[in-house]
Amino acid sequence: MPIHDFRCKACNHVHEALVKQGVKSHTCPECGNDSKLVFLKVAKLNYLAMGAQENVSPEFQKKFEKMHKDQTDKENAFEKEHGPGEYFNRAPGG
Numbered sequence: 001m002p003i004h005d006f007r008c009k010a011c012n013h014v015h016e017a018l019v020k021q022g023v024k025s026h027t028c029p030e031c032g033n034d035s036k037l038v039f040l041k042v043a044k045l046n047y048l049a050m051g052a053q054e055n056v057s058p059e060f061q062k063k064f065e066k067m068h069k070d071q072t073d074k075e076n077a078f079e080k081e082h083g084p085g086e087y088f089n090r091a092p093g094g
Helices: 058-082
Strands: 003-008 014-018 025-027 034-038
Touching: 003 025
Parallel strands: none
Antiparallel strands: 003 014, 003 034, 025 034
């Protein structure tokens, strides 16, 4: 059974729970209301810090950083309008 992050719809408390695969909601341990599954952002990969200096060109690193910044900006704009964690809960392609 996987551990997932949930955010309460009532009090916005974020908590982890060990649940069966496919479970999309869980009871909030703080207030007892329904919580929905959320996906928290993953850390940015830094290929140079991972020891790939000789294998990664400066052009690739610049392209990767721009791609990451563009994606982060897109996520932040969506979440500003819809709430934290909602970028990953939207319909595919939305």
